Every structure is written in C-alpha cells, then in structure tokens.
Amino acid sequence: MRVRAASPKVLVSLVAAGVVLTACSTATTAPEMDTTADGCITDFDATVDYFPDKSEIVDAENFSITYENSYQVLTVEEPFPGGSPESYVLVKCGAPAPELSAELADAQQITVPISSLYSGSTTHLPLVTELDVLDVLTGVSNGSMVSDTAVVDRIAAGDVTEYASGGTIDTEAVVVAAPDVVMTGGMDDPAYTQLREAGIGVVANAEWLESSPLGRAEWIKVMAALTGTQARAEEVYDGIRSDYLEVADKAAGAEPAPALLGGMSQGTWYMSSGGSYMGRLFSDAGATWPWQDVTSTGSLPLDFEAVIAESSDAPTWLVVNSWTSIGDALADDERYGELAAVGTGQVWNANKALGPGGGNDYYERGVLRPDLVLSDLVAILHPELLPDHKFTFYQQLPA
Numbered sequence: 001m002r003v004r005a006a007s008p009k010v011l012v013s014l015v016a017a018g019v020v021l022t023a024c025s026t027a028t029t030a031p032e033m034d035t036t037a038d039g040c041i042t043d044f045d046a047t048v049d050y051f052p053d054k055s056e057i058v059d060a061e062n063f064s065i066t067y068e069n070s071y072q073v074l075t076v077e078e079p080f081p082g083g084s085p086e087s088y089v090l091v092k093c094g095a096p097a098p099e100l101s102a103e104l105a106d107a108q109q110i111t112v113p114i115s116s117l118y119s120g121s122t123t124h125l126p127l128v129t130e131l132d133v134l135d136v137l138t139g140v141s142n143g144s145m146v147s148d149t150a151v152v153d154r155i156a157a158g159d160v161t162e163y164a165s166g167g168t169i170d171t172e173a174v175v176v177a178a179p180d181v182v183m184t185g186g187m188d189d190p191a192y193t194q195l196r197e198a199g200i201g202v203v204a205n206a207e208w209l210e211s212s213p214l215g216r217a218e219w220i221k222v223m224a225a226l227t228g229t230q231a232r233a234e235e236v237y238d239g240i241r242s243d244y245l246e247v248a249d250k251a252a253g254a255e256p257a258p259a260l261l262g263g264m265s266q267g268t269w270y271m272s273s274g275g276s277y278m279g280r281l282f283s284d285a286g287a288t289w290p291w292q293d294v295t296s297t298g299s300l301p302l303d304f305e306a307v308i309a310e311s312s313d314a315p316t317w318l319v320v321n322s323w324t325s326i327g328d329a330l331a332d333d334e335r336y337g338e339l340a341a342v343g344t345g346q347v348w349n350a351n352k353a354l355g356p357g358g359g360n361d362y363y364e365r366g367v368l369r370p371d372l373v374l375s376d377l378v379a380i381l382h383p384e385l386l387p388d389h390k391f392t393f394y395q396q397l398p399a
Contacts, residue, residue: 050069054230088109117183259316272289
C-alpha cells in the first residue's frame, strides 16, 4: 500500500448519536506551537496541526502512515507471516486521547515521541543511530548479536538491557522495566499479548516481508513516527534512495555478469529467485544467474547437482556465511572444488564487518543501507564501474 502525506484538508470524524459523520475541515498550523523542548503540547488546540513534518511512503508496501492534527495512524499490513493488519494510534504527548472510528476502537494508543524502546531485531539499531535518537534504546533481545560499537558500549554500561538472550522473552522483566514500546522483529510471540495487556506498546516491525531493498530501508520512517524525527528520516532515506538508484543505473549500462549465488545448508542449496529481496539486489548489480526469471519472493531449495549443472562455470561466487577462506568452503564440502569461481579465487563473502560477539553488520546495517550493499556487489561484478570502491560488507576470501 502506498500512502501519500495528508493534504491540508483533512477528514474530521464526528461521533454523534452513534453515527460517524465525515466533513471537510481546514487544519491550521500555528506559527509557534505551544510545545515543550521535547515536542510535547502544553496548551492543546484541536485546530492546530501538530505534525508539520509528514512522511511520504514511496517504496515500502507493508506499512502506511496517515495523519490527523494530534495523532498519527501507523498500519502494518502484515505484522508477521499470515498476520492480519495491525494499526497503532500514535498520539502527540500533551494531547488528549482522541475519539476514534470503530475500526480503530481496539488499536493501541501510544504516546509519542517515545522515550524508551525495546528492540526485537538488530535491524532496528541503525534506525535509531541514523535518526540520532540512540538514547531512546533501552533494551535489545540479544546483545551478543549486536555489531554497532555505540550500542555495544551502552549494553556494557548497563544503559541497554537484554530481555530475550535465550530466545525467550522475559515477560516479567519487560513489564517491570515498562518501556514505551517493544518493537517486534516481524514474528508473532504469545508474550506480546501479555505485554499489551500490561499496558506496554507492542509495534510490529516487519520490514523483512518487503521484497525490495528500498522498501525495507524505508522502515526508518516507522521509527521516525515513534520518535518524532520525520524530517531527519526523509533526509536519510532520500540520500539512501538517490545513491542506490545512481549505482543501479551505472550497472544497468554494463554487460550482465554471470554469478553463482548462495551455498549449501544441511544438504540443501538455497538459491535466490529473481523476485526475492536478494534477487533484486543481484539484478540491480548487473548479475545474471539461471534462476533470475523466477518471480517468487523466497529462496529456492535446490540440490547440489542441479546447481552444478546450471551454474558451476560462473566466474564469481557470492555467499553470506562464516567462511574466512576458500579452504573453509572446501572443508565444508569438497565438491565445491568443482566450481569455476573456486579455481579462480573469485569467492566473495559478506562477512567483512563483524561485531565483538560475532554478529554480522551485513544483517544489521545492510538492511537500512542497500546502497552500500549494492555498491559492494557492483564493485565485485563490474570493478571498472567503481574503481576506487572501499568495501563495506563483502570481502574476497583468500585461499
């Protein structure tokens, strides 16, 4: 769903005699709104638009944001695989609780900007750092997987706590800590119902269900809606989008480069389809591979023989795993020695930037920064296009 910022004319819903009436009203923006330094309203005026900076969603399809004068409605279309849409009413601090339409009657109401956030995925961490609101982060599910040194330091200092280090949410500890919002990692968990019943906001972040790299990156605007940093989010995202499209345009003019993608895991080779998130990145980087025309959004489970038959002669092999050398690959499966890329030494792994606990920054910052991922891929496949490129996530594996 694509949503544009609300126009100056907004729909005002009035509840009278149990009937919802809709009329047009012109919102006015006060030259100087009565707010505190942190943006909270001190003298509420129902005619004032308290959201002068509004996000416009251009690439993401799994969330939308609409605006009323004193609150936003954030809707996540699929909060987890197969889940029904969830809406959250984000009320400007200092404003009274709004009268809501019937479809929003059961929606969580969350006061914004929030001051404390528990993050269910490392992909959320670059959002708060890029928006300059790192102090909002007070909890992470598993600190050992964090790559960002600033977050690691906050965990070590006790400013950020772990609440699901064993993979299970410590519901009691979260309730005692009472963060403003627990942001999910795009999966369901019975603990979320308990947390909502305890009065804690639970907001789904399902960016991983977006099939496009830019769609995933645009979820920075969800964090902006919670933290009151819409203007900063627009600036960050516009820069990422511009850089991504510029690099993709360079690659589009080059001869497509054959590549071997992925690798074996527990006896199955998982291959990117052309319609998947990674497939979009590889295509935009000017790669070509036998399963590029498959439009499904998930990875394709294949056997080794099928991959060898179709793609063993590809001169470049792109993987994301724990290997630090080609020797590691051969130790995992000696049949990898049949691949042309192993013979030429053109095996590239997106594990260049690891955190102190082994977390891979490719999975953390790479989601927000597909422009950097794409630049790495183009520099590998078409080095003549980016001759002075400094790699962020990928590294060539030694023998």
